[in-house]
Amino acid sequence: MSDGAQTVGGGRRGRLVVAAGAAVLAGIGALWGTDLVDVGPVDPLTRFLLAVAVILAGCHLLGELMRRLGQPAVLGEILGGLLLGPSAVGLLSPGLHRWLFPPDVLVNLDRMAQLGLVVFMFLLGCELRTGGARRPRAIGLVVLGGMGLPVVAGFGLALAAEPVLRGAGAPVPAYALFLGLALAVTALPVLARILVDLRLDRSRTGALALSAAAVGDGVAWLALTVILAAATSGADVRSVTGVAVHLALVLVLFLCLRPVLAAIVRRAGSERMLVVVLVVGAIAFAALTQLVGLHPFVGAFLFGVAVPRRSPVVERINHQLQGFTLTILLPLFFAGVGLAASVGLLGGDPGHWLLFLGVLAVATVTKVAGAGGGARLAGLPARDAVRVGVLMNCRGVTELVVASIGLRSGLVNELGFTILVLTAVVTTAMTAPLVRALARDDAASADPAALSDRLHERTSR
Structure with missing residues (x-):
């Protein structure tokens, strides 16, 4: 297989993996939003670290996507921040949003x-x-x-x-x-x-x-x-x-x-x-x-x-x-x-x-x-x-x-x-x-x- 074909195949597999991961996360978020998933009390530091990890992953993934589309990566990072707020995650999965960003985590x-x-x-x-x-x-x-x-x-x-x-x-x-x-x-x-x-x-x-x-x-x-x-x-x-x-x-x-x-x-x-x-x-x-x-x-x-x-x-x-x-x-x-x-x-x-x-x-x-x-x-x-x-x-x-x-x-x-x-x-x-x-x-x-x-x-x- 040529390098170009490998690149295309790798790109397709990468898109499939991203799509599958997004579908899984969306399903978990939907269940969370209906309060069917409850992991119980979590240490505040753990919540803070998880929130930071989600923010960095979301912003940089969208930044890379924007860069591949010919836009500055910072635009994707800004969009990632907006999607994590009440405009997207808070609207689609209120339970997940409340769990990820409780008041004490928001302050920190x-x-x-x-x-x-x-x-x-x-x-x-x-x-x-x-x-x-x-x-x-x-x-x-x-x-x-x-x-x-x-x-x-x-x-x-x-x-x-x-x-x-x-x-x-x-x-x-x-x-x-x-x-x-x-x-x-x-x-x-x-x-x-x-x-x-x-x-x-x-x-x-x-x-x-x-x-x-x-x-x-x-x-x-x-x-x-x-x-x-x-x-x-x-x-x-x-x-x-x-x-x-x-x-x-x-x-x-x-x-x-x-x-x-x-x-x-x-x-x-x-x-x-x-x-x-x-x-x-x-x-x-x-x-x-x-x-x-x-x-x-x-x-x-x-x-x-x-x-x-x-x-x-x-x-x-x-x-x-x-x-x-x-x-x-x-x-x-x-x-x-x-x-x-x-x-x-x-x-x-x-x-x-x-x-x-x-x-x-x-x-x-x-x-x-x-x-x-x-x-x-x-x-x-x-x-x-x-x-x-x-x-x-x-x-x-x-x-x-x-x-x-x-x-x-x-x-x-x-x-x-x-x-x-x-x-x-x-x-x-x-x-x-x-x-x-x-x-x-x-x-x-x-x-x-x-x-x-x-x-x-x-x-x-």
Whole structure:
């Protein structure tokens, strides 16, 4: 048998095994859901470990499936988290869902997920690179259009949907600005992965989109810092003092701690100790920002931005931390998002589904038009400008993080959170296929036969 036939046969057997395993699990889940299966009391630690094992297996299996379908693996991991929540497992097998995720397990999973996200945001801040951009004018125009238009449109949409999406007690301006910002973000790590998979990371459009996403990420997190500060401020002296403390903390980080971190990196005698210093510093600064009223994820990101650039030892440390964080800790965050989001909140209410479609349409159209229009003003051809806009529409993990912050800060309610999560999933899923479709159109345009066919069609009309 040839290697190709073996591969096909192995692929078929693998699919049969997966299908059989899924059928067995579905049967067990169905029985569990009807309370016909009862394993009795189980130690809390055992339940926690089983929940972690199920989350990691589900997220990574779906991640591998998405990768084989030409999508970024992180999309499958996000979908795995959603399927484990009330939108799928909780709906099909309530008994299994209650047994796997009782309240005490949920609390511990949430704490691990928050720790993982703190480390992830620290790494994201470390990898933020904006100084090597070769076309600052083009990047500025793409960021301005790709963020400005969605923020303005999202602000108006938020005001129109305020009774349905706003969190209880959230100031209306802060809520509306937050929703606009959530529609304006681009997922830098997911975008980078898509560009590598499509072999566009060294192309003009890929480099421009990646640089604009990096700059946009920095702008978005700084803007979110201001919004979170404004969400807790009013007219009293205490609130004004709180905002001043937030700004002072950021200034101290970049004016005082950044030179200290540079000196530590230069003089570090042990790479292992430097890992400890940076991780402890990121977690401690995240705790400090939480203490003064900012979100710990923002603090971890800002601490990462303050870490010195172009240091080989820091890059090696980032690579080491990424393995454990992306493989183990980040899927727990996706599961936490899935457990908090519920498609059932949309229910049978046509108004909720129309609102979701409206948010998705506004997010997509304004992002593609804004970023693509900025690229066009910068002098890119129309097709390349459209490609930049489509790439910038990828929201992925970044919007999930922003949405989680909004839910925890009370800026949006559970329905608003669910809509933002679904928007992140759909816009991420459509990015790679749309870019491939544009590439096929380019290939067809360059094909003499295709040009001849189109010319014949025009003359025959």
